[in-house]
Amino acid sequence: MKKIGLLPKLIIAIIVGILLGMVAPEWIIAVLATFNSIFGAFLSFAIPLIIIGFVAPGIGDLGEGAGRLLAITAGIAYVSQVIAGSLTYFASVTLFPTFLKTGSLITDATNPEEALVGALFTVEMPPVFGVMTALLIAFTLGLGIAAIKGDTLKKAMHEFQGIIELLISKIIIPLLPFHILGIFANMTYAGQVVTILSVFSRVFVIVIALHLTILLIQFTIAGSYGGGNPIRLLKTMIPAYFTALGTQSSAATIPVTLQQTKINGVKDDIADFVIPLCATIHLSGSTITLTGCSMAIMMLNGITPSFMQILPFILMLGITMVAAPGVPGGAVMAALGILESILGFSQPMLSLMIALYIAQDSFGTATNVTGDAAIAVIVNKINGNKLERK
Numbered sequence: 001m002k003k004i005g006l007l008p009k010l011i012i013a014i015i016v017g018i019l020l021g022m023v024a025p026e027w028i029i030a031v032l033a034t035f036n037s038i039f040g041a042f043l044s045f046a047i048p049l050i051i052i053g054f055v056a057p058g059i060g061d062l063g064e065g066a067g068r069l070l071a072i073t074a075g076i077a078y079v080s081q082v083i084a085g086s087l088t089y090f091a092s093v094t095l096f097p098t099f100l101k102t103g104s105l106i107t108d109a110t111n112p113e114e115a116l117v118g119a120l121f122t123v124e125m126p127p128v129f130g131v132m133t134a135l136l137i138a139f140t141l142g143l144g145i146a147a148i149k150g151d152t153l154k155k156a157m158h159e160f161q162g163i164i165e166l167l168i169s170k171i172i173i174p175l176l177p178f179h180i181l182g183i184f185a186n187m188t189y190a191g192q193v194v195t196i197l198s199v200f201s202r203v204f205v206i207v208i209a210l211h212l213t214i215l216l217i218q219f220t221i222a223g224s225y226g227g228g229n230p231i232r233l234l235k236t237m238i239p240a241y242f243t244a245l246g247t248q249s250s251a252a253t254i255p256v257t258l259q260q261t262k263i264n265g266v267k268d269d270i271a272d273f274v275i276p277l278c279a280t281i282h283l284s285g286s287t288i289t290l291t292g293c294s295m296a297i298m299m300l301n302g303i304t305p306s307f308m309q310i311l312p313f314i315l316m317l318g319i320t321m322v323a324a325p326g327v328p329g330g331a332v333m334a335a336l337g338i339l340e341s342i343l344g345f346s347q348p349m350l351s352l353m354i355a356l357y358i359a360q361d362s363f364g365t366a367t368n369v370t371g372d373a374a375i376a377v378i379v380n381k382i383n384g385n386k387l388e389r390k
Contacts, residue, residue, distance in 0.1 A: 021188025059142025285367025
């Protein structure tokens with residue numbers, strides 16, 4: 001019998017999760033929430049190790065060109081986010097006034113996370129270090145390996161990468177569908193997504209349409225420059241999109257994104273370098289969501305900012321979100337400071353922003369990880385490689 005692929009498993013998990021959330025008693029949801037809590041803690045522990053295990057050897061294998069490609073990749077990711085945010089601004093000022101009544105916002109929103117069923121118990125699995133520390137360690141080790149051209153540390157890092165690959169293939173990927181099932185069951189049971197989307201459904205439709213638009217732009221550019229069929233490249237990334245849709249974490253989706261990017265023909269060392277890096281620094285989907293939701297909230301409060309007023313916010317998003325943890329809602333938490341300082345959000349507005357963002361965080365995250373593959377195709381070409389589809 002043909003083995004069921006990852007994508008069908010993810011779709012089945014989502015459907016079963018929604019059905020369970022509609023009919024299951026609270027104790028079953030609590031059991032699933034407990035599994036999610038333990039698995040989520042394990043993912044948080046593993047994410048820094050995954051980053052070091054892939055980024056450091058990836059940079060080291062690139063040799064003398066590592067520093068150059070690091071700067072190029074970061075630059076492309078940042079420009080991608082600025083373009084995404086700018087596109088969202090102009091779409092918002094054009095479309096939102098057609099259905100949003102200025103000044104009609106009710107700001108007594110509550111945080112939807114309070115409605116979720118909690119775990120029966122928790123198991124603490126603190127990471128050895130944070131995501132940013134892991135990135136800095138990976139950069140230092142990788143650039144050091146490339147500079148000294150030694151073999152000892154390079155071999156050790158490759159052996160460590162092998163351990164991480166086993167961790168991913170034997171534990172994380174097999175358990176991902178169950179994790180996604182639990183997430184959707186809990187969200188459905190709580191009813192938080194339905195409640196919020198019923199009020200802001202048209203805003204979300206536009207935001208999701210912008211997600212798809214930016215993906216088409218990214219893959220059209222990547223395919224034209226990198227030599228691949230844009231639609232085919234994008235289609236290959238669907239499993240990563242659906243994984244992120246369930247986990248709501250770019251970092252937690254790294255294993256699937258990496259796997260599908262290599263299938264697209266990106267050279268292994270380029271993929272191993274670009275994908276974990278972009279999982280932390282490239283958040284074009286989150287930029288669209290944050291910009292779109294903030295524009296909606298401001299316009300409902302009678303504020304319509306000019307592009308020059310919103311541009312500093314977009315520019316700062318590309319920097320502050322790098323510090324966002326690889327967990328659901330991390331981007332909006334990292335953005336709260338600049339929402340308040342640059343856009344002048346009050347506490348009720350910030351509370352509503354958190355609620356709106358978390359309610360559809362998965363779509364932005366799915367756009368983030370899918371777009372990472374487009375950047376990998378571009379960097380692959382810049383490094384002088386052709387796509388060799390597997």
